[in-house]
Amino acid sequence: MTVARTPVRPVESIDWQSIPSPAFVLDEGRLRRNLELIKRVSEESGASVIVAFKGFATWSSFDLVRQYVPGATASSLNEALLASREMRGEVHVYAPAYSDEDFPRLLELAHHITFNSFSQWERFRPQVQAARAAGREVGVAIRVNPEYAEVGTALYNPSMPFSRLGVTRAEFREDLLDGVDGLHFHTLCENDSDTLERVLEVFEEKFGEFLPRMRWVNFGGGHLMTREGYDIDRLVRIVRNFREKWDVDVILEPGSAFGWQTGWLVSSVLDVIRNEKDIAILDVSVSAHMPDVLEMPYRPNILGAGEAGERARTYLLGGTTCLSGDVVGEYSFDAPLRPGDRVVFDDMIHYTMVKTTFFNGVKHPDIGILGEDGRYRVVREFGYEDFRNKLS
Ligand SMILES: Cc1ncc(COP(=O)(O)O)c(C=O)c1O
The missing domain is CATH 2.40.37.10 (Lyase, Ornithine Decarboxylase; Chain A, domain 1)
Known part of the structure; x- marks a missing residue:
């Protein structure tokens, strides 16, 4: 896929002295250029690409973002509310653990909820079942930890030893999969698509046997597709092959890729x-x-x-x-x-503004x-x- 990227305003032409300081300045043209590429990836690969609010949540730009992506993924009740009220699209939720207080409200807002453990799934399953019985279509996934990542910094490595993020193969509970229709993994961080390819190999080896029972797989974030030199063709190929091979929908939820260089x-x-x-x-x-x-x-x-x-x-x-x-x-x-x-x-812009x-x-x-x-x-x-x- 050749992506001719829309030209953007050169930085040299910006009159910085005229901008009151200090200020985070988001450039709409640069954001649109990223959004165009992200949408092309989605169209070519058949993946649903949503924005991870943890990395990019500048809601003043959502009128623009909404034209290119169907929704957002939230990591808290606050982000889920932002997704529902400001993005007004699909709301996906994942957090390392949900509290009894937050969960009922999250369930009202979410189209997809990913649980970080089978104990959380067991704890909240009755509420999910009740919502489904009342006609709510809510997808449920378990986040798994393939225990393979190519992330140099431990602070950002979801598969580091003793990671609390996701269920390892050893802890996986096939007996609790009733009502689960998706799997989720997130082990990339500003990686290229060759890393995704290697992660997927491990993921399939460890969790492939459960895929025939699933309707969707969420490949998490860390796909820095808007970085110059990122191998987009390979990403498209990987997603297409995976969808065909397993007959599942694929979701990508990058954050950085949206705000990258904007x-x-x-x-x-x-x-x-x-x-x-x-x-x-x-x-x-x-x-x-x-x-x-x-x-x-x-x-x-x-x-x-x-x-x-x-x-x-x-x-x-x-x-x-x-x-x-x-x-x-x-x-x-x-x-x-x-x-x-x-x-x-x-x-x-990405991460810096939200932190x-x-x-x-x-x-x-x-x-x-x-x-x-x-x-x-x-x-x-x-x-x-x-x-x-x-x-x-
Ligand atoms: C579960 C999950 N999804 C998506 C993302 C977004 O990742 P990135 O901003 O690197 O694309 C993160 C980042 O930490 C994450 O933890």
Whole structure:
């Protein structure tokens, strides 16, 4: 499948100084380009591709997203409500465990529910059966753990030793499959489709015997199909073959692939100080606004900046909280940094936006959308009330 990707606005043409700082800026054109590709994959492969809210939940963009995908997968009651009220499509739910309090409400909202264990399935089965008897069509899946993944970082590896995510083959309960019509696995993380191929081999070897009883299989997320160089043809082939071989529907639920390279975190310099090195303090926080930089950890790209020493002036960039480690790293720039200058972090939409906190009460970045008409609009500002409402 050749995917000619729609051209997008070059970053050089964006007037960053005109964007109030700090702000997460979602570029509608870049999002649409991802959505177009995702829809093509769905059409060519026959898979249903839904968006995982844990990775992308910018609901101001859902009018656009809804044109390309049929629904969302939620990992909590709050996300399920967002899926139902804002996306208004299919609602799929999976969480490592459901509480007695949340489950009845989840059941009302969900079209598909995946259980992480047979004990949870047994606990909530009577409610599912009652809903079905009353005419609700609700799909039920068990998440399995194939115990095979190609994920370097343990923090993001669902198949790491002693993982709590999914039922291993040794714990699988064939005797409890009545009423279960799907299997779910999620062991990819920003992987290409060759990894999926290898994961599927293991999955089929371990759980293939149960597939004739299933109507659908959810291949989870981690399919970074919108990354340049991702082998889309192979993904399409894998899904098609699997659907034909087992006569099941296939669901893919990526998160990152939706928000991948769709926007930025715009920050500005507040002060420049010196402690043996030049240090610039920004109006954002790594800890509060880019937590994955510290958790993963990884070095984010900054537009127009290079490695230390590569360009004329090198700075250690840090954030506004009192955390000593609220530091991004060393970057070099062509010109000296001055208060008010914009420092723009690239690719800060997927996961980053949903994981922010109000640590230290620091100003939370606005959420803004750069429209396809070239206009920038702030869709959300955060103030004292937001900070206060999170506490008590
Ligand atoms: C069960 C499940 N589905 C989907 C996803 C989305 O994965 P990604 O954003 O890497 O595509 C995740 C991510 O953690 C997940 O745990």
